[in-house]
Amino acid sequence: MTARGMAETGQLICDLKLGYSCNNDCLHCVIAGNRDALLARSMAIDLTTEQAMNLLREYHRQGAARVVLTGGEPTIREDFVDLVRQAQSWGFAVGIQTNGRALACEALCDAIRGFDRLCFTIPLHGDSADFHDAVTQRQGSFE
Structure with a gap:
């Protein structure tokens, strides 16, 4: 768990790294080395749903007001909507650090449309598709 933002809000904000799976392969990726090391040792690169739920439960017990789902890419997980739903049921505001690609899926957008206190951080790596796509490989x- 990483606490951040307390000086600004006075509330505990927790980052939940769900794993290392991603649908991009960005040139500047800071987690690719960790992912590759785990794979080389035949170890899991992502938390299980149970592990993620247990961490959410612990953050709730500690009184966190906000949780940021990060990774890898959280939106490609099969349990993504369930994790957001559970986090919101425990009163968390939910931030999602995502490359945004899965948000092009209408079914995913429909599934999360009714959630409140949901905030997305989506990076663009350039002002053109050619540049952005070159960075994400x-x-x-970009589209």
């Missing part, structure tokens, strides 16, 4: 990621 995924054709079409």
